[in-house]
Amino acid sequence: MRYFIHLAYNGTPYHGWQIQPNAASVQETLNKAFSVLLQSEINLMGAGRTDTGVHAKEMYAHFDFEPSFDIPNLVHKLNSFLPKDIVIYDIIPVHDEAHTRFDASKRTYEYHIHQVKNPFLEELSWYFHQPLDVDLMNQAAQLLFNYTDFECFSKVNTDVNTFDCTIFEAHWTRGVANQESNQLVFTISANRFLRNMVRSIVGTLVNVGLHKITLDDFTKIIESKSREKAGFSVPAHGLYLTKIEYDYISQ
Structure with missing residues (x-):
């Protein structure tokens, strides 16, 4: 099952969205949080790459996960687990071919x-x-x-x-x-x-x-x-x- 994540972040402490060696990124921070709470390795695909220090009032990413879960409960747990500069607004079930980067109009x-x-x-x-x-x-x-x-x-x-x-x-x-x-x-x-x-x-x-x-x-x-x-x-x-x-x- 594929899910879209609707989120936002203050980019000040991060070296952009994308994972990179020896630097904090939004993608890596989210991957760790999702992996811990879903007890499975999760790798998010973002809708795009923001540079170091750039902010996102609205961002989307997607991931695949087969077991069912309570979406409102997971959103609540993620927002408790994540640092204060990242917020999850919603997790949205989508069709299996949906892609946050390539499908954005x-x-x-x-x-x-x-x-x-x-x-x-x-x-x-x-x-x-x-x-x-x-x-x-x-x-x-x-x-x-x-x-x-x-x-x-x-x-x-x-x-x-x-x-x-x-x-x-x-x-x-x-x-x-x-x-x-x-x-x-x-x-x-x-x-x-x-x-x-x-x-x-x-x-x-x-x-x-x-x-x-x-x-x-x-x-x-x-x-x-x-x-x-x-x-x-x-x-x-x-x-x-x-x-x-x-x-x-x-x-």
Whole structure:
């Protein structure tokens, strides 16, 4: 029997989702918890790989397990067993061919920036105090819809068959409450993302907001397919995976 796990985590203490030698990962932490409580070796397959320090407000993983178990009881035990920075929301029975990575139809990320120093946002948002032209950044973000090849925003030497992605949403918003008016959030949705894609898009859009590059420059960067021409990669701790959608799961 295959199960999807609906979870979230604060990525600050972890070297990303994926298991790696001599470093704490979300996947390894979950594998240990499930294996102990189900008394069987469990190896989770995640919907994607988040980098060191990146957070997930919504993440899915799947595992196979034949004996039946009480789902609410296991969720409760897992949340008692796991560290405070990981939460399990639900465990969902799915068909045997279901796959959290390959079956996802849409993923959404947010990137958070605060422009006034705030100790309560450390490791949860990027502090960037320079003034930004948010209207111009939104105009640049709209240009993303004109393209599908985003090689210029991909980590170099990555093992992918295509750099094509279909972007469904891309825009900046500013907090409306007084204490949030200095906070910016970039939201982007697509059918898939390349490694480091969101952080390099944000870095390039920040250069637009600083008037270091023009809208025409932004277009030329995309068409160049060159990572060297795109902007810097913003810090990981401002990035959140916020939603993953599947056609066969009600959300």
